[in-house]
Structure formats: structure tokens, C-alpha cells
Amino acid sequence: MSTQRAPKVAGIDSTVPSPPHTAAPAAPLTPPLPSGELDPGGPLQDRLAGWVSDLTLLHELTESLIRTGSLDDALHEVLRAGAALVGARRGMAVLEPADGLGPALTVGLGLAHAELGTIETVPRGATSYGRILDGLDPLTEGALPRPIAVPDLRGDADLDPRHREVAARLGYAASFALPLATERAGGLGALVWLYDEPAEPAERQRHLVGLYGRFAAEHLARLLEVRRARVRIDTVAEELLPSRLPRVPGVQLAARHLTGPRGGGDWYDALPLPEGALGLAVGSVSGNGPSALAAMGRLRASLRAYAVMEGEDPVAVLSDLELLLRLTEPARSATALFAYCEPPSRRIVLAGAGHTPPLVVGPDRTEYVETSLSAPLGMLSCWEAPSVELSPAPGETVLLYTDGLLRRTGDAMDRAFARLHAAAAGVPKADRADPGAVADHVLRTLLPEGLDGRGGWDGRDGRDGRDGMDAGGEDVVLLAARFE
Incomplete structure (x- = not known):
């Protein structure tokens, strides 16, 4: 009479003994918690999962940005990615290098050309992006401008009347502006996102868009140098031809x-x-x-x-x-x-x-x-x-x-x-x-x-x-x- 063998599972012969260096299955680290009590490791795991998710998102956004090869394309991509990070639907980017050598560009997200022109009729000093460009606000450490959040334009008693009129006409109620600057190149411009209702980015959103903004500023500074070098070459070529x-x-x-x-x-x-x-x-x-x-x-x-x-x-x-x-x-x-x-x-x-x-x-x-x-x-x-x-x-x-x-x-x-x-x-x-x-x-x-x-x-x-x-x-x- 043959000896009864233990059943095989997934192709593994269960009768083969475990090697000496393989430990036996460990018991659970902690006993099950009584009903109604929270797992103390849960919040830490959630935070770790959130950090991984944020890093993955930043990696995807920066990968998309470095594939852009022109200033226009890069500004549009930065606006789109920033809007996703801060939870806005519309925005505008203003490229205006502080050295005055240009070029000056303005692009919009969800804003038509006429709407961008309407926003530009507001006095620069009354807008958050204008204060960044003109250096009217205190600087952060490293002599770089700091972000400016205006969570409720309608409730701001000090808001410029023209700004209030334009905001009402275009239907935005809050804004968040981020500087584009690097320590080497200085100020390059500003980004501003517009909210349909009173709102402002949470601390986590500010942190993420700040990290992304610093990377974007470095990328834009490189594209700016390439653009200027190209203009110089074109000028020389123009002079050499009839x-x-x-x-x-x-x-x-x-x-x-x-x-x-x-x-x-x-x-x-x-x-x-x-x-x-x-x-x-x-x-x-x-x-x-x-x-x-x-x-x-x-x-x-x-x-x-x-x-x-x-x-x-x-x-x-x-x-x-x-x-x-x-x-x-x-x-x-x-x-x-x-x-x-x-x-x-x-x-x-x-x-x-x-x-x-x-x-x-x-x-x-x-x-x-x-x-x-x-x-x-x-x-x-x-x-x-x-x-x-x-x-x-x-x-x-x-x-x-x-x-x-x-x-x-x-x-x-x-x-x-x-x-x-x-x-x-x-x-x-x-x-x-x-x-x-x-x-x-x-x-x-x-x-x-x-x-x-x-x-x-x-x-x-x-x-x-x-x-x-x-x-x-x-x-x-x-x-x-x-x-x-």
C-alpha cells in the first residue's frame, strides 16, 4: 500500500523540507485591534503613499516639460501642469526677463487673446503677477520673489476698482501667483492661476507647485539662452546675406x-x-x-x-x-x-x-x-x-x-x-x-x-x-x- 502524499500547490512539492536558512512563517507583528480602535501605523502609511504619489506626479510633469523645445510650448505646459497642481482652471504666464533683454511673451490657459488683453488693462501694481515682476513685494531667502495668494478678490476691500471690474467681467474670484526666477538668471516672469470661486492652494499644493516652479524656471532659463543665441546667429546671417x-x-x-x-x-x-x-x-x-x-x-x-x-x-x-x-x-x-x-x-x-x-x-x-x-x-x-x-x-x-x-x-x-x-x-x-x-x-x-x-x-x-x-x-x- 502506497504512502499517502500531501497535495501539491502551484507546482510546489509540499513534502520537500524547507532549507535550514528559511525561517518559519512569522506571526503577525501586532495582534488584531479591538473593534473601534485605529491602527497607529495607518496615518504613516497614508503619508508615505501620499509622498510616493506626489513624487510620481512631479516626475510625470517634469518629463512632459523637458520635452518642450520652445519658450511658447514650455510656458503652455507649465501653465497646464501648474493648474493641475493648484486645482485651478484658468491662468496666464508672463515672460519678462529682469535683465530687459527680452523676449517678452504672454500666454494664457483657458483665456482668449481678448481676455488676456482685458487683464493687462489692470494697473500692474494692482495685480499679483505685476507685483512679482516689478519687485514690489518682500523677497524670500535667496533674494527670490515669493508666491502671492489672493483667496477672495471680491472680499478684498483694498482691491483696485479696475481689477474688481475685470475680475467680475471674466468671472474669476481668486488668484495664486508664482514667480519664475533662478538664482543665476534672476527674475524671468510670473505665473498666475485664476479660480472661479474664492479659494487658495493648500499647503501641500503650494509645496508641490513650488518644487515644480523651480524646475520650470531652470528649464525656461535654458530655453531663453538658446533663443537669444539663435537671435544673435540670425542677426549675423542676416548681415552676411544681401x-x-x-x-x-x-x-x-x-x-x-x-x-x-x-x-x-x-x-x-x-x-x-x-x-x-x-x-x-x-x-x-x-x-x-x-x-x-x-x-x-x-x-x-x-x-x-x-x-x-x-x-x-x-x-x-x-x-x-x-x-x-x-x-x-x-x-x-x-x-x-x-x-x-x-x-x-x-x-x-x-x-x-x-x-x-x-x-x-x-x-x-x-x-x-x-x-x-x-x-x-x-x-x-x-x-x-x-x-x-x-x-x-x-x-x-x-x-x-x-x-x-x-x-x-x-x-x-x-x-x-x-x-x-x-x-x-x-x-x-x-x-x-x-x-x-x-x-x-x-x-x-x-x-x-x-x-x-x-x-x-x-x-x-x-x-x-x-x-x-x-x-x-x-x-x-x-x-x-x-x-x-
């Missing part, structure tokens, strides 16, 4: 320039030449930042000199440019295209060094100009490639561009070329007589992010390179010449 395009009989010109977030070395030029001729050039210098801008300025100035001396021979112009680049900046390469134009006869002779082919856009055709394959300048010991001659028909526009236009699409190069061709072919007939309208249509079709101001182009003539931090990383140049 301030205006020349007027030459027989041809209309338009240019568009989009600066990448780090500032690249893409450039264009148009210069009158002897006997009514016109020189057109586009190019790109390797690298980015101030050094690339400086190299671009030197290269463009040199090309202008070579074009005046021997512009009728574009190959000679680029050969001289290649020699200069190889001798003065051996670690840098560049692409370039130079076109010698005779507008009265609509004759163009051009040569390119590692550059994208021009695109001819007209009523009866949209096609790329066949150019010879050649290496960029500075890549070979000696550069030379044959030139190409073309004769655009009356009313046709020749588009010269840098490869940043293709790279910003995010597509493979062959597909990007096809998209550019389709965009140019789709220019409305009403716009074909204006080279600026042709360029704008191409940019709108290929780079829709340019419409929101982040790509550095806003559809106006000339150049504009503001706040492109979260746009594509490449510079873009587009030079359009329409022949009559």
Missing part, C-alpha cells in the same frame, strides 16, 4: 531663407555684372554655428569678386573659389552653383559643384536642368566640371535652392526631388507671374511647418529666421528668377 535683391531689366527676383535651429552656412547672392548681365549664386558650407557663418561670409564675398572678374565663365569662378577654400580652410567643404545670366536674350550659363540641379517652372513645362555630376568644393585636389547652357522661355522661372529644402521634407532624396517637382508643377496660374509667389507655394507645399512661424519663414518677401528651435534642422535657401 540686404535687398538688385533690379535688372528683363528678370524678376525673389529669395527665401530659413535658418535652422543651430544656424547653418547656406547662402545666396544676386549681383549685377557688366553689360547688363546678372550673376546668381547659391551655396552651402559644411558645419553649423558661428564658424560656419563666418566661412559662409568669406566664401560669398570671394565669389562676388571672382564673378566680377570672370563671371562669363562659371567654371573659372568656381575653380578659383575651390582653390581659395582649399588653401584657407582645408578642413571644410562647400557646395556652390553659379549662373551667369543675360536677361535680354534669356541666356544662362551655369556650373555647379556638388549642388542640386536648378528647376525650371513655366506654363508648358516643369523640369530639372541636367547638370554634370561633380564633387563639392574642397573634396578633391582640383575641381573642374563642364558648364551647362539653357534658355528659359518668356514667363518661365528658374529655381535655385540648397539641399536643405529636400532634407527638411524628411523623405529619401529621390522622393524629395519628386515632391519638389510636384510642388513646382502645382503652382496656380495666377501665381506664376510672381517669382515670390512661386517660391512661397513651393515652401508651403513642402514645408508646412513654416506657416506657424517655427521654421523661420512666414510667407513674406525676403528673409526671416525667428524661433526655429523645433523646426527642421537644416538651413533652406530658395532663389527664384523669372525671365520676361
Whole structure:
């Protein structure tokens, strides 16, 4: 007769003895409490659970904040997160750096643009955010402004009459303002959240929003430095490019320039030449930042000199440019295209060094100009490639561009070329007589992010390179010449 075995549970053989180092199940630490008595460990466990919950929430909110790449986006995110922390529904953020160097921005949460304007009609000294910005209240330790809570605007006898009127019109009854400041950068601005009924944040809420606000201020200070550096780079690039395009009989010109977030070395030029001729050039210098801008300025100035001396021979112009680049900046390469134009006869002779082919856009055709394959300048010991001659028909526009236009699409190069061709072919007939309208249509079709101001182009003539931090990383140049 077999010995009866103990049943197995979840795959564990209960007959196997426990190892010597395994202790027997411990008895409960405390006996059950009599009915009606509270567990003394309960409040501590609740506090620990609350701390864990708060830390998790702060982690999630700060993770969302650091994913923002522009001041506008960061301010909106800070307002949204702060509203969740203090239990408000509406608010506004005012960025106004104390050093006076700007930029000054105001964004709202749950407030329309007109409502923000209405709040701004209240005298600054009568508002909590205004007192923070103007330093009218005592400072906390570390010389930083302190938060300001107004739990009942309607019951505040000292409230400015205009403030009372605006609060009644917009329907808010309390406010809580938080300074945006760091010890290194000083005051950056202020946040204010508005309550529909008399209220103020609890101590726990104040603590959480204070921690979040300090992190947000550091993040905004970094974005502010990036924004200012970008403006400085844009200013330098603007000074290095033509301030205006020349007027030459027989041809209309338009240019568009989009600066990448780090500032690249893409450039264009148009210069009158002897006997009514016109020189057109586009190019790109390797690298980015101030050094690339400086190299671009030197290269463009040199090309202008070579074009005046021997512009009728574009190959000679680029050969001289290649020699200069190889001798003065051996670690840098560049692409370039130079076109010698005779507008009265609509004759163009051009040569390119590692550059994208021009695109001819007209009523009866949209096609790329066949150019010879050649290496960029500075890549070979000696550069030379044959030139190409073309004769655009009356009313046709020749588009010269840098490869940043293709790279910003995010597509493979062959597909990007096809998209550019389709965009140019789709220019409305009403716009074909204006080279600026042709360029704008191409940019709108290929780079829709340019419409929101982040790509550095806003559809106006000339150049504009503001706040492109979260746009594509490449510079873009587009030079359009329409022949009559």
C-alpha cells in the first residue's frame, strides 16, 4: 500500500523540507485591534503613499516639460501642469526677463487673446503677477520673489476698482501667483492661476507647485539662452546675406531663407555684372554655428569678386573659389552653383559643384536642368566640371535652392526631388507671374511647418529666421528668377 502524499500547490512539492536558512512563517507583528480602535501605523502609511504619489506626479510633469523645445510650448505646459497642481482652471504666464533683454511673451490657459488683453488693462501694481515682476513685494531667502495668494478678490476691500471690474467681467474670484526666477538668471516672469470661486492652494499644493516652479524656471532659463543665441546667429546671417535683391531689366527676383535651429552656412547672392548681365549664386558650407557663418561670409564675398572678374565663365569662378577654400580652410567643404545670366536674350550659363540641379517652372513645362555630376568644393585636389547652357522661355522661372529644402521634407532624396517637382508643377496660374509667389507655394507645399512661424519663414518677401528651435534642422535657401 502506497504512502499517502500531501497535495501539491502551484507546482510546489509540499513534502520537500524547507532549507535550514528559511525561517518559519512569522506571526503577525501586532495582534488584531479591538473593534473601534485605529491602527497607529495607518496615518504613516497614508503619508508615505501620499509622498510616493506626489513624487510620481512631479516626475510625470517634469518629463512632459523637458520635452518642450520652445519658450511658447514650455510656458503652455507649465501653465497646464501648474493648474493641475493648484486645482485651478484658468491662468496666464508672463515672460519678462529682469535683465530687459527680452523676449517678452504672454500666454494664457483657458483665456482668449481678448481676455488676456482685458487683464493687462489692470494697473500692474494692482495685480499679483505685476507685483512679482516689478519687485514690489518682500523677497524670500535667496533674494527670490515669493508666491502671492489672493483667496477672495471680491472680499478684498483694498482691491483696485479696475481689477474688481475685470475680475467680475471674466468671472474669476481668486488668484495664486508664482514667480519664475533662478538664482543665476534672476527674475524671468510670473505665473498666475485664476479660480472661479474664492479659494487658495493648500499647503501641500503650494509645496508641490513650488518644487515644480523651480524646475520650470531652470528649464525656461535654458530655453531663453538658446533663443537669444539663435537671435544673435540670425542677426549675423542676416548681415552676411544681401540686404535687398538688385533690379535688372528683363528678370524678376525673389529669395527665401530659413535658418535652422543651430544656424547653418547656406547662402545666396544676386549681383549685377557688366553689360547688363546678372550673376546668381547659391551655396552651402559644411558645419553649423558661428564658424560656419563666418566661412559662409568669406566664401560669398570671394565669389562676388571672382564673378566680377570672370563671371562669363562659371567654371573659372568656381575653380578659383575651390582653390581659395582649399588653401584657407582645408578642413571644410562647400557646395556652390553659379549662373551667369543675360536677361535680354534669356541666356544662362551655369556650373555647379556638388549642388542640386536648378528647376525650371513655366506654363508648358516643369523640369530639372541636367547638370554634370561633380564633387563639392574642397573634396578633391582640383575641381573642374563642364558648364551647362539653357534658355528659359518668356514667363518661365528658374529655381535655385540648397539641399536643405529636400532634407527638411524628411523623405529619401529621390522622393524629395519628386515632391519638389510636384510642388513646382502645382503652382496656380495666377501665381506664376510672381517669382515670390512661386517660391512661397513651393515652401508651403513642402514645408508646412513654416506657416506657424517655427521654421523661420512666414510667407513674406525676403528673409526671416525667428524661433526655429523645433523646426527642421537644416538651413533652406530658395532663389527664384523669372525671365520676361
